[in-house]
Amino acid sequence: xxxxxxxxxxxxxxxxxxxxxxxxxxxxxxxxxxxxxxxxxxxxxxxxxxxxxxxxxxxxxxxxxxxxxxxxxxxxxxxxxxxxxxxxxxxxxxxxxxxxxxxxxxxxxxxxxxxxxxxxxxxxxxxxxxxxxxxxxxxxxxxxxxxxxxxxxxx
Amino acid sequence: xxxxxxxxxxxxxxxxxxxxxxxxxxxxxxxxxxxxxxxxxxxxxxxxxxxxxxxxxxxxxxxxxxxxxxxxxxxxxxxxxxxxxxxxxxxxxxxxxxxxxxxxxxxxxxxxxxxxxxxxxxxxxxxxxxxxxxxxxxxxxxxxxxxxxxxxxxx
DNA sequence: TTGACAAATGCAAGTTATTTGCGTTTACTA
DNA sequence: TAGTAAACGCAAATAACTTGCATTTGTCAA
Ligand SMILES: [Mn+2]
Ligand SMILES: [Mn+2]
Ligand SMILES: [Zn+2]
Ligand SMILES: [Zn+2]
Numbered sequence: 028x029x030x031x032x033x034x035x036x037x038x039x040x041x042x043x044x045x046x047x048x049x050x051x052x053x054x055x056x057x058x059x060x061x062x063x064x065x066x067x068x069x070x071x072x073x074x075x076x077x078x079x080x081x082x083x084x085x086x087x088x089x090x091x092x093x094x095x096x097x098x099x100x101x102x103x104x105x106x107x108x109x110x111x112x113x114x115x116x117x118x119x120x121x122x123x124x125x126x127x128x129x130x131x132x133x134x135x136x137x138x139x140x141x142x143x144x145x146x147x148x149x150x151x152x153x154x155x156x157x158x159x160x161x162x163x164x165x166x167x168x169x170x171x172x173x174x175x176x177x178x179x180x181x182x
Numbered sequence: 183x184x185x186x187x188x189x190x191x192x193x194x195x196x197x198x199x200x201x202x203x204x205x206x207x208x209x210x211x212x213x214x215x216x217x218x219x220x221x222x223x224x225x226x227x228x229x230x231x232x233x234x235x236x237x238x239x240x241x242x243x244x245x246x247x248x249x250x251x252x253x254x255x256x257x258x259x260x261x262x263x264x265x266x267x268x269x270x271x272x273x274x275x276x277x278x279x280x281x282x283x284x285x286x287x288x289x290x291x292x293x294x295x296x297x298x299x300x301x302x303x304x305x306x307x308x309x310x311x312x313x314x315x316x317x318x319x320x321x322x323x324x325x326x327x328x329x330x331x332x333x334x335x336x337x
Numbered sequence: 338t339t340g341a342c343a344a345a346t347g348c349a350a351g352t353t354a355t356t357t358g359c360g361t362t363t364a365c366t367a
Numbered sequence: 368t369a370g371t372a373a374a375c376g377c378a379a380a381t382a383a384c385t386t387g388c389a390t391t392t393g394t395c396a397a
Contacts, residue, residue, distance in 0.1 A: 051344095054346075054393070055392095056345085086384090088346055090383090092345090106265070110261065110354085110355080110382090111384090127314065138308070140305060142319070142321075150293050155325070155326045156323045157326055158324050160322055161285075162319065162322065164297070164319050166297070166314050167315055167316040167317065168315050168316070169313045170309075170312065171311065173312075209374060211375075228354075242357090242375080242377080265354080265383085
């Protein structure tokens with residue numbers, strides 16, 4: 028018998044509460060968006076999120092709220108390789124991490140590697156930067172599934 | 183007396199030769215673009231490159247060639263944080279590296295940190311990726327100059 | 338409970354970076 | 368030096384966001 032996953036542990040995910048805790052009005056477009064972000068297993072584009080919330084929010088509202096969420100630390104924006112932005116939830120069940128992306132199908136997986144603090148210090152010194160505030164690591168490769176189908180076509 | 187810099191060592195930078203070696207027709211828009219990329223100290227946007235080559239190439243041609251260059255390994259595309267792409271030269275004087283970007287003024291510096299091969303293997307195994315082909319690391323912080331002016335305003 | 342009011346929303350219109358279509362030009366090759 | 372595919376420039380189209388503005392809605396103090 029499996030233990031409950033981190034994602035499902037705290038059961039009735041209280042979007043309204045989280046919004047108010049962040050000092051934001053708990054409107055229904057926001058509630059729907061925050062739920063969609065929380066439910067997602069992978070970073071999603073604005074278009075995907077719009078599809079996901081259905082009629083619960085206009086795309087414009089969605090863009091505005093993604094910006095607000097990012098500013099309040101409720102969500103994180105990632106620049107996808109195809110030029111458009113992706114968003115993912117930030118909460119106690121989704122801590123700091125990075126991604127591997129399949130260059131064939133676009134599938135993204137979380138990975139736990141990170142830049143060690145002492146490397147950051149070193150860079151800060153060498154590049155003469157007063158402070159390193161943030162970083163992004165993105166890995167690109169071929170996922171097992173795509174590798175399998177590629178092998179089938181051109182072994 | 184300083185030794186000549188890596189950038190200036192091979193003096194008459196032969197763009198035409200490099201293009202032909204890559205199997206590309208050495209047209210004047212391409213020569214101008216490759217020279218501009220080579221001369222740049224930092225990754226440049228398509229707009230900046232267009233300004234840099236002046237009347238020597240239409241923006242459309244420039245976009246098409248940036249794609250071709252990236253495919254042939256003559257240039258590298260970076261997704262800047264503001265949503266638009268940046269391009270930089272790839273040649274023996276510009277080897278594999280990553281960047282720190284100032285979140286205030288946008289200045290980019292090269293940094294030499296990288297992901298160790300054994301970490302890549304580990305990720306490949308854990309995420310069930312057949313192969314890791316590529317990676318991006320971008321650091322964000324505040325450069326010395328911007329820190330100084332910030333301190334002046336709000337000490 | 339209510340109602341004032343700022344904050345948030347939806348729709349329409351505008352930007353901006355990048356792409357596509359197509360007729361013309363140009364660099365390579367024989 | 369001519370033939371030809373590749374590359375070009377111009378105009379128009381997309382795609383991903385953003386902005387303006389009139390209308391709605393959560394919040395909070397009364
Ligand atoms: Mn993630
Ligand atoms: Mn660089
Ligand atoms: Zn894949
Ligand atoms: Zn700076």
